[in-house]
Amino acid sequence: MHGMATLLSYNRNHIDFIDSKYKKETFIHAYTPVIYGINEPNMWQKTNGIPIQCPDFKKQRGKPKKKRNLQSDEVRIGRTSKLRRTYVVVRCEKCGLDGHNRATCDKSVVMSRVGKP
Ligand SMILES: [Zn+2]
Numbered sequence: 001m002h003g004m005a006t007l008l009s010y011n012r013n014h015i016d017f018i019d020s021k022y023k024k025e026t027f028i029h030a031y032t033p034v035i036y037g038i039n040e041p042n043m044w045q046k047t048n049g050i051p052i053q054c055p056d057f058k059k060q061r062g063k064p065k066k067k068r069n070l071q072s073d074e075v076r077i078g079r080t081s082k083l084r085r086t087y088v089v090v091r092c093e094k095c096g097l098d099g100h101n102r103a104t105c106d107k108s109v110v111m112s113r114v115g116k117p
Contacts, residue, residue: 092107095107
């Protein structure tokens with residue numbers, strides 16, 4: 001504010017003291033050229049040069065990661081990974097039905113043990 005008052009007292013225009021990079025003409029000059037997008041790689045012109053390959057993998061600096069890669073049947077639950085629980089279907093030796101064992105079997109029929117000594 002004090003600077004503005006000084007400029008007015010000397011009868012000078014404040015625009016003359018503004019750097020050119022803040023002026024509208026500079027902004028328009030910078031953004032006037034149009035940047036066109038490029039075609040997809042399959043539309044690029046082929047040259048006889050060596051095809052460009054990905055750079056070689058280099059181990060990066062820093063602490064190595066502690067999380068291992070999950071197996072295909074693993075599910076990450078929260079912060080830990082757990083193996084999926086596989087349930088075994090219990091089969092009764094007495095009656096041959098699924099869902100219970102011979103200790104909890106309520107069938108009174110005693111089946112013959114075929115194939116076992
Ligand atoms: Zn049974």
